[in-house]
Every structure is written in structure tokens, then in C-alpha cells.
Amino acid sequence: MQATGLIPARFLTIIAHLVLVIVILWTRDENIKMSLAEEYSQSEFDQKNTEFIVALSITLGLFAVELIGFVGGVTMFMSFQGLLSTAAHSAAAIALSYFLFDQWPCEWYWYIFGFCSALPAITEAVYIIGILCFRKGF
Amino acid sequence: MYEIFSHPELRRYKTSIFSKATLLMLAILILTFIPPLLIVYRSYGFWLREATYREQPRVAFKKEFILILDLQNGQNPVVYSTFQHYNQLVQSYLRIPVVKAREEDINGDGKYDSLSLDIDVPMNAADQVVGVKLVLFFYYKLRRFSQFHMESLGYIDYSSSVPGGSLQVFSDLRLRQKQLLGYRGTDTRYNNTLVDPASPYAETYSLASIFKAYSSRNVTTLLQDPMKIWSAGRAGDSPFRVSVLVNYPEEVISYTPGFWYLIKWGWVQYVSVLLIFLYIFNKVKVFVFQHQVVATVVETPITSSLGRKDKFS
Numbered sequence: 001m002q003a004t005g006l007i008p009a010r011f012l013t014i015i016a017h018l019v020l021v022i023v024i025l026w027t028r029d030e031n032i033k034m035s036l037a038e039e040y041s042q043s044e045f046d047q048k049n050t051e052f053i054v055a056l057s058i059t060l061g062l063f064a065v066e067l068i069g070f071v072g073g074v075t076m077f078m079s080f081q082g083l084l085s086t087a088a089h090s091a092a093a094i095a096l097s098y099f100l101f102d103q104w105p106c107e108w109y110w111y112i113f114g115f116c117s118a119l120p121a122i123t124e125a126v127y128i129i130g131i132l133c134f135r136k137g138f
Numbered sequence: 139m140y141e142i143f144s145h146p147e148l149r150r151y152k153t154s155i156f157s158k159a160t161l162l163m164l165a166i167l168i169l170t171f172i173p174p175l176l177i178v179y180r181s182y183g184f185w186l187r188e189a190t191y192r193e194q195p196r197v198a199f200k201k202e203f204i205l206i207l208d209l210q211n212g213q214n215p216v217v218y219s220t221f222q223h224y225n226q227l228v229q230s231y232l233r234i235p236v237v238k239a240r241e242e243d244i245n246g247d248g249k250y251d252s253l254s255l256d257i258d259v260p261m262n263a264a265d266q267v268v269g270v271k272l273v274l275f276f277y278y279k280l281r282r283f284s285q286f287h288m289e290s291l292g293y294i295d296y297s298s299s300v301p302g303g304s305l306q307v308f309s310d311l312r313l314r315q316k317q318l319l320g321y322r323g324t325d326t327r328y329n330n331t332l333v334d335p336a337s338p339y340a341e342t343y344s345l346a347s348i349f350k351a352y353s354s355r356n357v358t359t360l361l362q363d364p365m366k367i368w369s370a371g372r373a374g375d376s377p378f379r380v381s382v383l384v385n386y387p388e389e390v391i392s393y394t395p396g397f398w399y400l401i402k403w404g405w406v407q408y409v410s411v412l413l414i415f416l417y418i419f420n421k422v423k424v425f426v427f428q429h430q431v432v433a434t435v436v437e438t439p440i441t442s443s444l445g446r447k448d449k450f451s
Contacts, residue, residue, distance in 0.1 A: 002429065003425065003426075003429035003430075003431050005425070006429075006431070079429065079430075079431040080158065080431055080432060082431075083162075083426065083431050087165075
């Protein structure tokens with residue numbers, strides 16, 4: 001029995017996560033200020049700003065990997081990858097909502113990135129290579 | 139045709155210890171039991187650190203007091219106390235009043251509810267009283283949680299520019315806590331007497347040293363919002379009368395609750411969020427195993443009888 005209900009769930013959670021990352025990219029000032037001391041210099045702000053932009057850009061890059069794998073049909077019907085992706089992106093969506101509304105310090109974003117962006121992207125990449133190069137799942 | 143009866147059929151999913159299914163189940167278990175704890179903890183009020191209860195304290199007037207009447211025109215004050223040594227020290231200012239003290243238990247519950255104190259100080263015609271200072275001493279006991287015994291004060295202070303003939307005071311004796319009380323055991327930190335009746339030194343009886351020691355305590359009593367009536371003018375030789383009515387009302391007392399009280403309410407909070415998570419993840423587990431998202435061996439009631447010697451279980 002194929003878990004066909006998983007595909008729209010996966011799509012929705014990926015898009016929700018993507019939208020939140022883009023919103024955070026536009027309104028990142030408060031998050032950066034929360035991770036600095038009360039008195040901060042412009043150079044400290046710029047350094048944190050650059051770091052944060054790098055994190056968010058890598059996230060967008062990993063999104064591209066995952067969307068290519070999913071929408072391109074490569075891993076659309078792999079139910080385990082679908083489950084993992086859905087779980088990771090929904091956790092990210094919840095965590096990033098808190099990140100945005102409770103104004104978490106921007107250091108904490110790296111944890112969300114690790115579990116919820118890097119992990120599904122890596123497993124996605126492994127599956128894609130497996131399918132394209134080693135003819136897995138055929 | 140209608141449905142007459144139904145009962146659930148059990149489908150078992152089996153797998154070996156080292157498999158994707160076990161890993162997934164472990165992840166789901168962690169996600170079911172840890173997030174409710176985080177949610178409940180981060181939304182404040184998980185451990186109830188303070189609770190309140192009502193109790194009427196057992197108050198008894200110690201039958202000790204210090205009375206100081208200030209006279210006009212810089213004359214020496216009139217002093218009286220129930221401490222023999224102090225009276226000897228202030229002999230030149232001493233006058234012996236007539237004291238009537240009566241404690242009443244109005245509702246018959248074995249605890250006094252009010253104190254009526256009348257002090258009539260004999261006066262000369264030339265004495266003009268412009269101020270009264272009265273310090274009353276009480277025994278104060280709380281019983282319900284910790285056995286809290288203390289000796290406490292009530293202080294009445296009045297001064298007027300017009301010389302008077304009597305002062306009437308109506309007030310309540312209230313508990314003032316700067317710190318939470320305990321929930322068990324005996325608490326006699328403040329049971330030591332504020333004025334040692336055997337001490338011959340003037341220092342012990344000075345209001346300043348009494349109040350200094352008293353205000354450093356974390357739990358005290360005070361006469362709150364006293365209503366005072368000063369009647370101006372006094373007929374020649376008639377005594378100066380101080381009448382005090384002190385009520386002992388029921389108090390709301392703050393204390394730190396005990397271990398099982400905390401656990402009880404923490405458990406209630408945790409379980410109420412846990413139920414939601416259990417429901418959601420049950421649905422997830424049904425979906426995952428029914429659609430074989432991870433590979434397991436499926437055993438239905440029909441297939442469970444395969445390979446068994448008797449086919450009845």
C-alpha cells in the first residue's frame with residue numbers, strides 16, 4: 001500500500017518552511033539584536049548580520065536540492081524519505097514561528113538548520129545519488 | 139440490516155531490534171514524551187512555589203505593655219510599663235494606672251477574637267497630655283501548616299497639638315510577612331522575647347532598640363489602620379484614659395507548599411498536554427505502519443495461526 005497522503009503533506013511543510021525562512025531573511029534585525037549585548041558597535045552588528053545571512057542562504061540552497069528531488073519526481077514516491085522530510089520541515093516550521101515571534105537570538109538558528117534543513121537535504125542527496133548512479137529503487 | 143456488534147481486531151507489526159522501524163519508533167517516543175515537558179515548563183507556573191491558606195491565629199495578649207504620655211511645654215513624660223526594672227529606672231516619671239484587660243472569644247471556637255484594654259492614668263490638674271505611645275506585646279501562634287510561634291508587637295502612636303483627656307483606638311492585629319512560611323515543622327525563630335524582663339539596663343526598654351530588633355524580623359504583626367479618637371480637654375483631676383480595642387481577624391498566609399503538592403499539580407499539567415501528543419502520534423504511528431512506510435512483518439489475526447500447532451489462538 002503506497003502512502004499517497006504523504007506527498008501533499010511533504011509539499012506543504014516544505015513550502016511553509018521556505019516561506020518562514022524568506023520572512024526571517026527580510027526581518028532579521030531583531031534577532032541579531034537579541035544575540036548582542038545591550039551596547040553594541042556597528043561592526044559587531046555587521047559581523048552577526050553576515051553570519052546570519054550566510055546561514056539563511058545555505059538553507060535556501062538546501063531547499064533547492066530538496067525541491068529538485070521532490071518536485072522533479074526523483075524521490076516523490078520514496079515513503080521513508082517523505083516521512084523524514086515532512087517531520088523535519090514541520091518541526092522547522094514550528095521552531096521558526098517561535099524564532100520569529102519570540103525573537104530568539106540568531107545563534108539558535110544553527111540548531112534549527114542542523115536538524116531541520118541539513119538532515120533531510122543530506123538524506124535527499126544520498127537517495128538522488130543512489131537512484132541516478134546506482135539505480136536504486138528501480 | 140443493521141450493525142449489531144463490533145469488536146476490534148489486532149494487527150501486530152514485528153521487526154528485529156536493529157531496523158529502520160525501531161529507529162523511527164524511538165524517535166516518535168522521544169517526540170511524544172519530551173515536548174509536553176518543554177511546553178509545560180516554558181509556559182511558567184509549572185512548580186507552584188507559593189500557595190496561600192486562611193487561618194485564624196491564636197493570639198494572646200501577654201499582659202505586658204509600655205505606655206508613654208507626652209506632656210505639653212516640654213515637661214517630663216509620664217511613663218508606665220509592666221516591667222519592674224524599667225519602672226525602677228524611670229521612677230521620677232512613673233505613675234501607676236488602673237489597667238483593665240479583657241480578651242473575648244466571640245464565636246466560641248476556642249481562639250480569642252478581640253482584646254479590650256482600658257488604662258486610666260492618674261493626672262494632676264496642670265498636666266496637659268499631647269501625645270501617647272503605647273507598645274503592646276502578644277503571643278501569636280499559627281498551627282495548620284508549620285507550628286509557628288512568635289512574640290509580636292502592636293504599636294499605637296498619637297500626638298496632637300491640643301491637650302486631651304482620652305484616646306480611643308480601634309484596630310485589627312494583622313500579620314505582615316516579608317518571607318514565605320514553611321509547610322511543616324516548628325518555626326520558633328521569633329519566639330524569643332523582645333524585652334527581657336530581668337534586664338536592668340535602660341537600653342533594653344528603649345523603644346528605639348525594641349523597634350530596631352523588631353523591624354529586622356521577617357514575620358511581624360502590626361496594628362493596621364487604627365481608628366483613633368482624641369477627645370480634647372480634660373477636667374482637672376480626672377485620669378487620662380487610653381482605650382484600645384484590637385481584633386484578631388482571620389489571616390491569609392502565604393507559604394511554600396510541600397513536595398507532593400508540587401508534584402500533584404506538575405503532573406496534572408504534564409499529563410494534560412501529553413494526552414494531546416499521544417493522540418497525534420498514535421495517528422502518525424497508524425499511518426506509518428499501515429502504509430508500510432518502514433518495512434515490518436505484519437501479522438493479522440488470520441495469519442497469526444499460520445505455523446502454530448493449534449489454530450485456536
